[in-house]
Amino acid sequence: MKRIGVFVCHCGLNIAGSVDIDKIVEEVSKLNHIVYVKNYIFLCSQPGQQMVEDIVKEHNLDGFIVANCSPTLHEKTFRNTAIRAGMNPYFVEVANIREQSSWPHSKEKKKATQKALLIIKATIKKLVKNLDYHSKRVDLTKRALIIGGGIAGIQAALDIADGGYEVVLLDRQQSIGGHMAQISETFPTLDCPQCIMTPKMTEVGNHPKIILRTYSEVEEVTGFIGNFTVKIRKKATSVDWTKCTGCGECIAKCPAKPLSVFDCFLSKGTAMYRDFEQAVPSFPVINRDACLYFQKGVCRICEKVCPIDAIDFEQQDEIVEEQVGAIIIATGYDLMPMSEQGEYGAGKYKDVIDGMQFERLLASTGPYAGDVKRPSDEKVPDSVVFIQCAGSRDPESNYPYCSKVCCMYIAKQALLYKHNVHHGQAYIFYIDIRSTGKGYEEFVQRVQEESGVIYIRGKASKVFKRGDKMVVWGVDTLTGQTVEIETDLVVLASAMIPSSGAFTLASKTRLATDKYGWFSEAHPKLRPVESVTGGYYLAGAAQAPKDIPETVTHASGAASKVLALFSNDFLESDPIIVQVDPEICNRCGYCEAVCAYDAVKLNSKTKIAEVNEVLCEGCGACAATCPSGAISHRNNTRSQIFDMISVATEDYKEITTKFDK
Amino acid sequence: MEVSYFPGCTLKQTAKNFETSAISSSKLLGIELKELSRWNCCGTVYSLATDDSMHHLAPIRNLIRVQEEGSKEVVTLCSMCYNTLKQANELVRAEPDRLQKLNDFMYLEEDYKPDLEVYHLVTYIKDNVGYEKLKDKVTNPLSGLKVAVYYGCLLLRPDSIKLDDRENPRIMEDMMEALGAEVIDFPYHNECCGSYHTLGKRDLVIERTNKIISEAKLDGADVLVLSCPECDFNLDHRQKNTLEKYPSFETMPVLYFTQLMNIALGGDLADCGFELNYIDPIPLLKDKGILK
Numbered sequence: 001m002k003r004i005g006v007f008v009c010h011c012g013l014n015i016a017g018s019v020d021i022d023k024i025v026e027e028v029s030k031l032n033h034i035v036y037v038k039n040y041i042f043l044c045s046q047p048g049q050q051m052v053e054d055i056v057k058e059h060n061l062d063g064f065i066v067a068n069c070s071p072t073l074h075e076k077t078f079r080n081t082a083i084r085a086g087m088n089p090y091f092v093e094v095a096n097i098r099e100q101s102s103w104p105h106s107k108e109k110k111k112a113t114q115k116a117l118l119i120i121k122a123t124i125k126k127l128v129k130n131l132d133y134h135s136k137r138v139d140l141t142k143r144a145l146i147i148g149g150g151i152a153g154i155q156a157a158l159d160i161a162d163g164g165y166e167v168v169l170l171d172r173q174q175s176i177g178g179h180m181a182q183i184s185e186t187f188p189t190l191d192c193p194q195c196i197m198t199p200k201m202t203e204v205g206n207h208p209k210i211i212l213r214t215y216s217e218v219e220e221v222t223g224f225i226g227n228f229t230v231k232i233r234k235k236a237t238s239v240d241w242t243k244c245t246g247c248g249e250c251i252a253k254c255p256a257k258p259l260s261v262f263d264c265f266l267s268k269g270t271a272m273y274r275d276f277e278q279a280v281p282s283f284p285v286i287n288r289d290a291c292l293y294f295q296k297g298v299c300r301i302c303e304k305v306c307p308i309d310a311i312d313f314e315q316q317d318e319i320v321e322e323q324v325g326a327i328i329i330a331t332g333y334d335l336m337p338m339s340e341q342g343e344y345g346a347g348k349y350k351d352v353i354d355g356m357q358f359e360r361l362l363a364s365t366g367p368y369a370g371d372v373k374r375p376s377d378e379k380v381p382d383s384v385v386f387i388q389c390a391g392s393r394d395p396e397s398n399y400p401y402c403s404k405v406c407c408m409y410i411a412k413q414a415l416l417y418k419h420n421v422h423h424g425q426a427y428i429f430y431i432d433i434r435s436t437g438k439g440y441e442e443f444v445q446r447v448q449e450e451s452g453v454i455y456i457r458g459k460a461s462k463v464f465k466r467g468d469k470m471v472v473w474g475v476d477t478l479t480g481q482t483v484e485i486e487t488d489l490v491v492l493a494s495a496m497i498p499s500s501g502a503f504t505l506a507s508k509t510r511l512a513t514d515k516y517g518w519f520s521e522a523h524p525k526l527r528p529v530e531s532v533t534g535g536y537y538l539a540g541a542a543q544a545p546k547d548i549p550e551t552v553t554h555a556s557g558a559a560s561k562v563l564a565l566f567s568n569d570f571l572e573s574d575p576i577i578v579q580v581d582p583e584i585c586n587r588c589g590y591c592e593a594v595c596a597y598d599a600v601k602l603n604s605k606t607k608i609a610e611v612n613e614v615l616c617e618g619c620g621a622c623a624a625t626c627p628s629g630a631i632s633h634r635n636n637t638r639s640q641i642f643d644m645i646s647v648a649t650e651d652y653k654e655i656t657t658k659f660d661k
Numbered sequence: 662m663e664v665s666y667f668p669g670c671t672l673k674q675t676a677k678n679f680e681t682s683a684i685s686s687s688k689l690l691g692i693e694l695k696e697l698s699r700w701n702c703c704g705t706v707y708s709l710a711t712d713d714s715m716h717h718l719a720p721i722r723n724l725i726r727v728q729e730e731g732s733k734e735v736v737t738l739c740s741m742c743y744n745t746l747k748q749a750n751e752l753v754r755a756e757p758d759r760l761q762k763l764n765d766f767m768y769l770e771e772d773y774k775p776d777l778e779v780y781h782l783v784t785y786i787k788d789n790v791g792y793e794k795l796k797d798k799v800t801n802p803l804s805g806l807k808v809a810v811y812y813g814c815l816l817l818r819p820d821s822i823k824l825d826d827r828e829n830p831r832i833m834e835d836m837m838e839a840l841g842a843e844v845i846d847f848p849y850h851n852e853c854c855g856s857y858h859t860l861g862k863r864d865l866v867i868e869r870t871n872k873i874i875s876e877a878k879l880d881g882a883d884v885l886v887l888s889c890p891e892c893d894f895n896l897d898h899r900q901k902n903t904l905e906k907y908p909s910f911e912t913m914p915v916l917y918f919t920q921l922m923n924i925a926l927g928g929d930l931a932d933c934g935f936e937l938n939y940i941d942p943i944p945l946l947k948d949k950g951i952l953k
Contacts, residue, residue, distance in 0.1 A: 345848075
């Protein structure tokens, strides 16, 4: 590199107020390689950028330095200026003389000037050793895979498919719909999922761009952003779905009656089943663990009643492969196991149930067609005690986080219970009421003031049985009294936890999760729908507890990120990443262990580290870790860094030499 | 098998029947409880209530006594002794600096190397005999006896020393069932007995006793079974005062689990020491046909 320009920005008085710009210009002009130095009041302004562009062209510069603010603000701005001027953008470097000099030394003009000069000199030293790197093009498969067919997956699938791209929507259950399909009515407007979600499910089922793969699970994921190959296990349904019409004859005649998973084990289903009446697809599957033929070798009634011979007892699991360019994780949540809530007698007493079970009791499609009856003896409960934060916000139970939806759904459940059982009394134990959505606080106030529900501020400590009543002990922290309530039914707002399949999926995709198992977003505020690994996006409660509106927003966000990705014809990779010198690599594998993006791997044969240029984010963790120095960060090599240090510490050389003596 | 045994103060005084019945019934299971030749106070509530090292000298010195006898295991009966010894043991395992300090302080003693285990007799029997075998050794099953098992606090908390699940423990219940008794669901199993308030706030303890015993009655229990001399004093002996305050209060025998084990295994009745129980269980046990 021979011809370097330096542009010094005043940033109004931000820099010029404490740095002597004229002195800087004068000093820098004397340095090697510098063919042009110019100062300007606001370099980032349009005329400022135009001036830079013109000078680069006019003086045929092959690199330049902008001495201004932090590179996070305007590095990209000036790299684009360089592109417009026909220069390699990676020959632009930023000397940050604002955050690192003029601001911290605003009252020491001499020192600020001196330091700014050192920063610029060091940056020049770096720039002269920059190499001519160019971004690479990578193919892009414009198809998306969505894992999880709850409301998050459904929303994301429709958004992407409506954008014109093909979507594979995967769910491990027989039908899409997820937990939302189990819910009775939704807060704060009390519309039922049947009314608002089943149209969306039908749309998914009929959409020409959506390939529905239910009763299927991810087996293996290989590849990287733009180019994933996913092996999917299509579990044996024992019914030939290509023939089946979904008439339901087989379900009606099935004699095996296992407990219904969809009804949270509160009612009996059948071994030949679909999740619920409006299931999409409408084709049933055989639960082989409950089927009389598979367990005892008898029955086969379904085979006899099927009008089109669709029953296939011999069917095996099948592995299919899908090529996709982006993957959305929409695996949702479960509730914490009842067995972990011994203090509330959960799992021990039939009349202690969780929030999802109470949803089923309230639902018109539920075990008692919407009549609220308690599980032990089908008595209509004269009173119900709701316990919020059952597990959540409790470090001792290992779920210290807030599950976010419980304050609202418990208020809703208490209200619906009152609608259902007019003489009934509902009690709610709560720590705080968190009702921060649109229309939420008004809803809670309505429940508190108009429905006659008794809110008790405090935690319940214990639930046990006395005769045919459940006894709840708790404390009312507003009066300081302990409380004992005899009731018919206890509902626990159990903590939301990541879906049971999320852990396996995280290990198959090597995606980062937090310590509770929620998938980690790339940035907690500014990149909430992208995963840390390129090409993976998060939708809904897979990332953290969310209610329906928030889930839908999140899912649409993920879909828009995928659509933005697919709007490119190919992917361009940033060349400022790490590279491995295979002759120095000692095959230790430390780099692979520290890489957060799964971008560095040891070659399976040679065991030499290799960098996936698309996945590498250029963080430099591996370069810092590499004990043999085989990995270097492009344009941030050790030699460049040492050069910069030696320039920046020029003034101290004398002092340190004295000290050494 | 022979195992070191730490009795603690109460078992030599008001809870002698706990010790005699434990030694007798353990012998019938082939366990020789060998009392440490030297021992001192377990440290009791002081070692549990303070965060300094001084109060852990007592429990650690006891563990040194076990070490001196070349033993790797020590069994306790009293819940308090179990809790203090085990917690102190866990503490010095987790904090080597603390152990160093304690060892330095007791420089006349040999250094404690925290490689021995503290057991409660229930766990020791479960692990070394097993409830199946225990059941086989029963000659006088406790048929028809409805038992409420009471753990109190010291056997279940903190987490590091708990005998079993904090909220729904089964270890004593399963033992009682192996002995042929019928165990009732007793939700008050981990309620507070009032503990040392029995000295200064007798009324408070009377309320606790009234509540706990009455609930056990309501749940259909014939007897309450426990493992703590302090709980035993409050729930058995304080029934006298409870009855004075609440004339309609119905009394209930309160027994150490070892007393019932001794009967079920056909041990000498004298070793049960029922004369130390305030509510005499003999009429009930005769009524049930368990005692002749």
